[in-house]
Amino acid sequence: MDQLSAMRVFVRVVETGNFTRAAAALDMPKTTVTNMVQGLEQHLRTTLLNRTTRRVMVTTDGALYYERAQQILSEIDELDGSMSNSQAQPSGRLRVEMAGAFADLLVLPNLCDFHNRFPQIRLDIGVGDRLVDYIAENVDCALRAGTPTDQSLIARKVGELAMNAYAAPNYIQKFGEPQHPRDLEQDHFSVGYLNATSGRVMSAEFQNSQEKIEISPRYLVSVNDARSYVNAAIAGLGVVQSPRFMVRDAVARGELVEVLRDWHCESLALYIVYPQTRHLSNKVRVFVDWLARLVHNLRVSDQH
Incomplete structure (x- = not known):
């Protein structure tokens, strides 16, 4: 038995919750995954997993073994990475x-x-x-x-994108142009953007040389996708805060115009996250x- 390979398979079964998903993640036949875990249990002379028809449950011994195996595999991966040729092409x-x-x-x-x-x-x-x-x-x-x-994720910032406020000409023709961010809480509408984690409409921040304010804008519609967010603004459904690159073409076509030009929107930070x-x-x-x-x-x- 290749114990190191069996450890990797066992760890993936625990993390995915069943043998089928683990086999797919490892690109292995399910029978191979099952046999490797059984071989590991025989080698250790203990039961690591309790099987049911839907998922597997980790035993007490299995939980302890998983914890140590995860640490060992992580250290091996780190060692391999540090010793590998830095000029090698990633693949x-x-x-x-x-x-x-x-x-x-x-x-x-x-x-x-x-x-x-x-x-x-x-x-x-x-x-x-x-x-x-x-x-x-x-x-x-x-x-x-x-x-x-999410504290379980490692995040690396990859940059920031400039943001501005925009509205469609037909929206401005109907409601006028907002003069102050507070107008978006009173006489105007925004397009709401739903936070994927909380499911709530996100607030909006504006600032100028004198003050920085956060508002909870009124909205007729809210969405959870950036493309739909911009398209709703083009349809005249409200004001949006958007990165410039996302609306560049719409502005060039005259479908959106910048509003609240005396106020700055906070830049949009972009992160790469991984467990x-x-x-x-x-x-x-x-x-x-x-x-x-x-x-x-x-x-x-x-x-x-």
Whole structure:
């Protein structure tokens, strides 16, 4: 029995909750996964998992073994990474989650450059601003807007995007142009953006040379997707705070105009997040570095 391989399989079964998902994550036949865990139990002369028809439950011995095995595997991965040739080309599958607007307007238009640099990495991009089970879904990392609050995740900031307030000409024709952010709580409407974690409409912050205020805007509609957020503004449903790159084309076509020009919106911070239990592999590291350069170049272009 290859004990190290069996340990990796056992850890993945515990993290995913059953043999089927573990087999899919490891790209192994389910029978192989089952046999490796059984072989490990025979080697250790103890039961690590209690099986049911739907999922597996970790025994007391299994929980202790999982804790130590996870630490050992993490240390081995870190050692392998530190001893590997720094010039070696990273390779393999990289699963990344991100909102649709970031995929469509930021990452995909520039992805040929990434593949020219790292031709041996295959990117699987999951599109959507949702809660992710990183272990069960075998997700390596996610691109997220705003400061992460989940303490179980490690977050690396990759940059900031300039933000402004925008509205459609037909909205301004109907309601007039807001003169102060407080107008969005009284005589005007915003498009609401639903926070994926809380399910609540997010507040909006504005500042000028004298003050910084946070408002809870009135809204006719709220959405949980950045593309729908901008499209709702184009339809005349309210004012939005948006990164400039997301509305550049709509502004050029005259579908949106900047409003509240005497007020600044707080920049939108972008982070790559990944679970603490997952070793930061070379393929994730080069993707994070590439994305940071991409956001930096975008920010520079927005300033001109």
